[in-house]
Structures are given as structure tokens and as C-alpha cells.
Amino acid sequence: MDNVLLEIKHLSKVYEGKGVNVKALSDVSLTVERGETIGIVGESGCGKTTLGRCVVRGIDATSGEVLFHTDEGVIDFLKIKGAQMKKYRKDIQMIFQDPYASLDPRMTVFDIISEPLRYNTNLSNREIELAVEKIAEQVGLNKAYLRRYPHAFSGGQRQRIGIARSLILQPKLIVCDEAVSALDVSIQAQIINLLEDLQKEYNLTYLFISHALSVVRHISDRVMVMYLGRVVEFGKTEELFAEPRHPYTKALLSAVPQPDPDILVDRIILEGEVPNPANPPSGCHFHPRCAYATERCSKEAPPLEEQDGRLVACWNCEACRNKE
């Protein structure tokens, strides 16, 4: 068996509204290997959350395939139904951003964590109890508090509950949608380390969606940068952060404030804002804000092309590297 876990192929999503169609995701392809973490970054409206939701089938993709490599061969996760769906859905789980909104306030923590087991397995009550206690201990929840309700827990503790819930079915892939963004700095570090420990122990694969670039850099093996529904750059974390090639990636990285007053970044301040995805600019979506834009950029969308191991979608990439 090869080491590939998931192949996303030409995934697109169009939200249809009254008279307007918003193309939230256009033609995104990605191959994910077992045990790796793919970081997906971009600003509001870039489609990163839509991508995550399409992969877990929280929303239905308009077109494309999500090929899931199982022990019994490759299946298209977006097409399976019924018993097969029930069987494989538990392999792909999700951790949400807001630990205050993603837990049912009327269920005890024990019920929240055990619900997937009661729905998906035939374990006895005693077995369920043992499983919940084991996972609670692993994510750092006190067993004594399992009968309490979510309101009695702090943000970081709630996020641990969400992680326990997503882990209890022993999934292969976890989509983390801004999983640490709502947490305080000291708590954020606790949760990041927990996610890393769990990954090692269970050989988990993460799709780590976030706008926090320093966190993504820390946790990801490969990083995908998105802008207005398209992938603009994709590559190994170290390489991409050390030498970003797409002008948008460069601007994005330079905009991150560094926690050191002596680091003077040559900050690229982008003009304007992310355009409305309902009415994206022609050609390369980034061209109205791009310092290197040429006539061609406004007419034709650049393809995502490989340049020594890196995927970049830019007509002037060589040019922008030489200009520096």
C-alpha cells in the first residue's frame, strides 16, 4: 500500500444565491500522505474553511473528487452512501474553531465525547465508559469532571473536549478549522503540543486550516496558500516560509508582526482589500493588489505550475524573484 491517504482532485464549490453565484473554491487539488500535516492559510473569504467542510462532507462540493485510500481500495468519499458512508465517515473528523459554540450546552462532557461511539459502534456501556476515560486522560481532562456541562470549563478545556470527541472513533484524518485561534497564547501552546503528541501516537493526518501563519509554520509539513478560492502557492513549509515565490505569499508573510522589536521586516503593505468573491477580478484574482502585475495578469488566470518542487500560480514569478 502506498503512503497516500487522501487525494483531492479538482474540487470546486459554488454557492448559489439570488442572481449571484459565489465561487468559493475553484479547482483545488491536493495529495495528502499518511501522518503529515498540511497547513492551509489565507485571509477571510479565501475558501480555506469551505475546503475543509467539503472534505468532511459538511457541505457538498459542486464538482471534484475526494479520493480516500482505505484498506479496501480507493473510494470517492464524496459519492459514498448508506452503510459505506457510515463505515468511512468516522475516519474523517473535524475540530472546530469556537469551543464555545461547538459543544451542546445541554449535554454533559461525557455524553458529548461518547456520542460518536454510541452512534457508530455496538460497545457496551462499560466499554464506552472506559474508552471515554482513556481518551479524556490523553487529552488532559480530569476524569472527575466528565459529568459536568461545558459551561463549567474554560476555553482551552473545551477545546480539549472537542479534540477528545474527534479522536474517540480513531479517525485517520482530522480537519482542524482554526482549532487554536480562539485561545490565549499560553493555552494555544498547550493545545498545539497536544495535537502534535496525538499525531505521533496515532499516526494522524491533519488538515490544519488557520490564518495564524506562525502557528501553521510550526505545525505543518507542507503549506498551501489560498487567495479567493484558488491555490496560489503550495510547498514544503521551510522552503515556502524561507523563500516565498508568489507575490501574495510574500506580502502575507511580511505582514505578520514578529514578537521581537529588533526584527525589522521589509514590510510589503498591500493596497486595498480582498475583493468580493461574488465578483472576483478577471485573470489572476490577485492582480489589482499586486505590485508586479502585467497586462497578461488581468486577462488570463495563471496555472498552478511546478518550479523545483513548489507549486506556484503566477505569470511573473521568475520576474519577481529577479527584481529583488
Added chain:
Amino acid sequence: MKHNRKDHAQDGYQIAPEHILEVKDLNVHINVDDYDLHAVRGVNFSLKNGETLGLVGESGCGKSVTSKEVLGINPSNCKGSGQILYRTKSGKVLNLLELNQDGAVYRAIRGSEISMIFQEPMTAFSPLYTIGNQLAEIILLHDPKATKASARERVLEMLKKVGIANPEKRIDQYPHEFSGGMLQRALIAMMLCCNPDILIADEPTTALDVTIQAQILELMRSLQKEFGMSILFITHDLGTVANMCDNVAVMYLGEIVEYGTVHQIFHNPQHPYTKGLLRSLPKMNESREEKLYIINGIVPLPVDLPPCCGFYDRCEYCIEGVCPNRTIPEFTVEPGHMVRCMLMEQGEKQHG
């Protein structure tokens, strides 16, 4: 009750000539249901003319309550004591805590001399009035000579100043027609309308995307140069602090645990909490292989606190029998650098 205070604030307070604001031994108790939350515990700081002071800390450390106490906009179940000495534009030094929150004197200062911009620009504006209407309101309230026409002129000028394109059209639009970054610019324009001496910025860029955040911070820096105001910058984001502030006060559980210049705090942090915070951040220029440093535990609730170091139960250097049992005095590391930690007394400066 604060609300019954009369406006007989006494003059005769003294503050250093280069200071515009001095907060002395500020304590704020919040009465929630049946218990008493000691949200701010003996905070001292001062703000120089044209200085940017960062108040940094995590949720519940009292940074927002402190700043709102300066502006007198805490709800009525908050009780402040101590002194907040402020030099008004006319040169008088007032203790803001003695003023009636709803009185004429405070209302004349608030918005006009001390202004605030909030974290959520989306909720800071009323959805029912146009942006121009809401900005002109400030001018008409604070400047008796202003007319509707002159206020509109000034609003247009300010909108231009904060980089809003096409202000003639934008001035008559409603908040929902603005994006988040544009609303934050409009909020900054609103604050500028009265040319305040102190700007309190409460997490002004936390809700914005990074590229927009970079634009807004750049704008604030250039406006500060132009107008020369002092900024009290409240945030939990240490990256922003390093880029924006002259001095930094790190708060934990209602106390300032460390105070110093931005270089002292980031290059020579002394308090275990400050060190922990800095170490627990993933950094862009460090090896990815290393695990993040963790401060164990969570921030406790400041209810019924005995005299103690607020950080003792999470601190790996906690001295048994000392830190949990007594008020921690301030120690001076070098001029301008203050730490509230017993380790300083023990001379164990080189730990960690």
C-alpha cells in the same frame, strides 16, 4: 456609588510635567452575583506625551477593565479606587475617579480628549445611521462652534486622512456597506475628529486579517506622528506590541507583573510569566522541530484572593511559603524596568 458622585473634582493634584496620565494604585472590584471579583489589583503606570504604552495579557488579566476605568465607561457594578490623574487640555490635573461618570466634566473629556477604538469595528457603529452622521455627531457634541456643514467638512477631511477612498460617496453610506478594515479606518477617523490627547486602542486589529492589520497599524503610527497623541495599546498579541509600543506593561490576574521598554521586555524579560509567554509563541525564525514551551494550568478567577503572587500556582520557580503567602513588592532591574517577583530578591536573576 460612583454614579452619585458630584462634579467637585479638586484641582491641586500634581503629575510629572512630561506625563499626561498617571494611574496610581488602581483597584477595581466587580460585583458579580454574590461574589466580588477583584479585577484590577493595585495597578500603577503613567503615560508620557506622545508615548505608546502596551498593556499586554491574556483574557481576564484586567487590561480592558483598567482602560475602561480611565475612560469611565465601566458598568455600575464596577467600583474603582485609587487615583487616575489626567492633565486636561486646559492644563488642570484632575483625578478622574472623583468625577461623576455621567457628569458634564467627564463627558467633555471622554471622546474629545480621551478617545477609544474598539476591537470589533462591526459592532462599534450603529447600523441605523450613516457613517458620516455618526462621525459628525462627535464634532457637534464637543465643539459648540461647529455647524452641520462645518462638521461634514471635517468628517470628509478625516475620512481622507485615514485612507478611505472616495470619501464623498462613503460618508453617506451605512456601516454594512463597509468591510471590516474600512470600518476600523472609519472608527479611527471618528476618534480623530476631536483631536484627542490620549487614544485607548482595545485590540484594534485582532478581528482583522493580517494584511489589513498591517495597513491599520501603519496608519496608526503615521497618525500618531502627525497628531502627537499618546496611545494606550491593549492587546494579547505580542507581535503587534513589539512593533507598535515604546513601553510595555505585562498584566496577569489584575496586576502589572512586569514593566519596561519594549527592548527590556522582549530581550531581558525577568518575570516567569513574561518569559513563559514569549517562549510559548511559535516564532517565524526558529526551528520547527522544537516543542513549544508550555505554561501549565489556567488563569484562576480573582475571587477572594489572599495576598499572594497571582502566578504562583502556574510558576515553576514558585518559592513555597513565600509566593503564595504575601504581597509581592516591585523590584527594579534597571532604570525603567520593574518586576513583581520574589525571585528578584533571592538574586536568582539568571534562572531559566
